[in-house]
Amino acid sequence: MYSDVWKQLKEEKKVRLELEKELELQIGMKTEMEIAMKLLEKDTHEKQDTLVALRQQLEEVKAINLQMFHKVQSAESCLQQKDEAITSFKEKNNQVMSSMKQMEERLQLSERARRGAEERSHKLQQELGGRTCALQQQLSQLHEQCSSLEKELKSEKEQRQALQRELQQEKDTSSLLRAELQQVEGLKKELRELQDEKAELQKVCDEQEQALQEMGLHLSQSKLKMEDIKEVNKALKGHTWLKDDEATHCKQCEKEFSISRRKHHCRHCGHIFCNTCSSNELALPSYPRPVRVCDSCHTLLLQRCSSTGS
Template sequence: MEERANLMNMMKVSIKVLIQSALNLGRSLDSDYPLLQQFFFVMEHCLKHGLKVKKSFIGQSKSFFGPLELVEKLCPESSDIFANIRNIPEIKTSVGRGRAWLHLSLMQKKLADYLQLLIDHKDLLSDFYEHEALMMEEEGAVIVGLLVGLNMIDANLCLKGEDLDSQVGIIDFSFCLKDTQLNDHSDKKADEIATILDQKHYVEELNKHLSCTVGDLQSKIEFLEKSNSKLNDELVAAKDRIVSLQDEHNQLLQESILLQKKSERSVEVNMQDTKVELETYKQTRQGLDEMYNETWKQLRIEKQARLELEKELELQLGFKTEMEMAMKLLEKDVHEKQDTLVVLRKQLDDVKSINLQMCQKIKEAEIALQKKNETLSLLQAKSDQMDSVTKVQEQRLQKSEKARQTSEENVIKMQKEYDAKIVTLQQHLEKMTKQSSSLEHDLKSEREQQKTLQQELHKEKDNNECLQNELQQYSQLKKDFDKVLLEKKQLEKLCDEQEQALQEMGLHLSQSKLKMEDIKEVNKALKGHSWLKDDEAIGCKQCNKEFSISRRKHHCRNCGDIFCNTCSSNELSLPSYPKPVRVCDTCHNLLLQRCSSNCS
């Protein structure tokens, strides 16, 4: 807060001194003028206040040229400044570019306007500045108001010879102090004259803005009047067109009635001709269908006979293959038994007789095969003759069907042509009616638009006034909301810190309790429990069963009492015993409970 107030005071003093010196020197300043350089240094510090650190591959950077680049997007007129900055080869850093931008915008007398654009778009500035930055608070708007007074100064600045990248921005207020002391003692009237001149220039600039807005509104009114005159001319032309279209519509209606009558007569004549042709075609088709059915039945009978013959042939071929296989087997037997010819002559004679009988059977089978082959060839010839007959009949059928199809197609074409003509005439009539209705509708809509435009102009004026009032209320509410948010964040931080402190205290307490229990156990182990002697125990302390040769005595290493094997079968590591030792059931359960509590 103090830094912001100091920067604000420095800015006020530097602007005041600049204006006074410019009035004394004749309102034109060069780049070598020291007070102007001091103003740029103060302005640079104001723009740097509250800047966020941007991280990149090279490292962290903090430059005030980043938010100034938003002006190019928000105001396309400022693109010339940025183009000139990029074309200067001597400027290589972002700090140099920012300083060059300040010089050029002051020369153009638009520094206040550009900064006002940035302040109006604080949602974009929040990416570069923190919430407590000077440009994000009310001081930014005050600075913009002060910068409006600099528009009276004519700055003649040259950027080519200057080294803006390596300049060190040191603020020196000795000039201001000197000027103020001289002015206080010499004449106070100069201050009054400067203020009057500032107010005069401010009023002149406001008048310029108002004259620009008045000129825009007058141009809009002239444009609307021209558009109204054009619309009236178009209305007159549209009325003339409607009259001519109605005349054409009546003529077309008469022509369409005549065409309909002619088409109806021609359709009736064509329908009678087509009916006669259809009756003749039906009679020819019936005769052809009967012929086709008879030939198809004969074909089926012949196909069945042929299938039966093929089956018989397959059976005979199977017999033949079986006989050939038997012959082969016999020949193998003969080759194998040539060594035993002397012993098996009698069997050979029998085989020869069998061979003779088989040869006779083969000959008979071959003769039967030849006969069946001849019958097959005859049947095939018959089937070929039948196929040729069927082909001729099918060709006749195809010719008749083609003739029928051509006649049907001709009839359909005639019907389509007449239908198309009727449809086109109807469509033309509908188009004409639609055009007339649409023109009448356009006339009504244009009249209504004129009325609505006038009403909207009045509404927009009222809305502008309401929006200005709402903007003022919104700015106040936003400030209150920001204050409430800051208080909320502070309270949340306090709550989080207190919760963390409580958690740490709870952890310390639980750890201290566990340590105390461990210390107690160690003390018990060091002191030692009362170790019972074997003679003192007659039975087990837990189950009360008497000891015997089979039920032996066992000491619990934790409590020192004597138990049987079943009641002291567990083992655990104790503080006094590093290795696991025998423990009774009760001590085992207690020790396990302690371990589980320590772990949790």
């Protein structure tokens, strides 16, 4: 009996040592998981700060876009007013030119009448040399007509000079309008530059929105990863769970991991595989729902299920 008790005591001690080792292993893994959780929380806070900064930059870009839109509207209204003024000045210039043509025609008619009167007076002097009195009277009448025609001609010349002055003023105003038109062209060029700058700012805004979306996707992936780690910590029983840094190639196909080829843990053996080699899911005793397993574990578990079922 003493020897049997001694053997049982040894076996109990051995079992106790194994349990202590397993407990130490669980404690070590728990500390590692707590450190990983703290690092993930720190990364999450940093990403939230970057999100706040990116939102502030987006608000500033929107304010700049609004200012540029107001500037463009003011420039377009000014340009429309300048175009209306130019059209009105062109109409006035056409009216002045038409009135100048009419005055020139009237002047030509008056000069023709004066020439005809002079010719008629010359002819009368030649034909009626003896009738001096009648001729003098006619000549006096003709002189009066000539004086009246000269007065009319003088008035026409004065009107022509006034029209020339108005035409000069219109030319000056047209030169000023040309200068304003050049300024308007400069404003158009500035408007095009502002539109290009607006397009660049819109492109920057789109890039920042895309970066915000990528950051949100990365945050959601980090949260999912934290949930997976919590589930693994609860379900881990005796299997060695490899860290992400310890695996650079898939355990089965030995292909190198990259951005497109992500790492996945098998929930049964704890090794790291690619998506192709761990696309199967099975319900395990330690998980309430079907989880990811590698191809070899999937085959092995199916064989066990078939053997137990038979």
